[in-house]
Amino acid sequence: MSERTILKLQLPTDPLWVKNVVESNIEEILTDHAFCEQKAASNAITLIVQNPNLSDLVQEMAMLVQEEMDHFKRVHDIILERGYVLGKERKDNYVNELRKFMITGGGREGQLLDRLLFSAMIEARSCERFKVMSEHINDQQLSEFYHELMISEATHYTTFIRLARKYCNNLDVERRWKEFLDHEAQVIKNYGKAESIHG
Secondary structure, X not given: OOHHHHHOOOOOOOOHHHHHHHOOOHHHHHHHHHHHHHHHHHHHHHHHHHOOOOHHXXXXXXXXXXXXXXXXXXXXXXHHHOOOOOOOXXXXXXXXXXXXXXXXXXXXXXXHHHHHHHHHHHHHHHHHHHHHHHHHOOOHHHHHHHHHHHHHHHHHHHHHHHHHHXXXXXXXXXXXXXXXXXXXXXHHHHOOOOOOOOO
């Protein structure tokens, strides 16, 4: 079963992105990746702050924060090993476009559902990008590193989907997830050309 079937993503990343963009911009990619991990940790903390009464969610997010910050440090270690320094954080336009699709009004359950599906969507695309990088990058260290992280991102994706189904069962989770997938398919058409994980 392919990652597209598992993740339900509608548009795959062109492997030429790795050859034409990633390999000639390793320093920029690593900096962007480091901040992606930091933002993922911040997102998990936000979920804890907003939902302290959902004990399973709090436990899952607490573990995820630790894992994402471990990934941040591992990326930073690679940056230092290669004689680079962590660059400045840049806006993630892909994530910002997905964020606009989230429901901001309405009930708490609907807001929680959208936050969880928004999170799952980012993890799914990151997983797919890491898979493409691991398979096509001409750099043994990064190929192995991104293969490992691909597996981790897939686990995070399933965690967010599972929590959505558990805590938002009064809503049509599957219908809303399909809407997210359809929206992401339109958004991702504009990406795959820049020196960033989602670019």
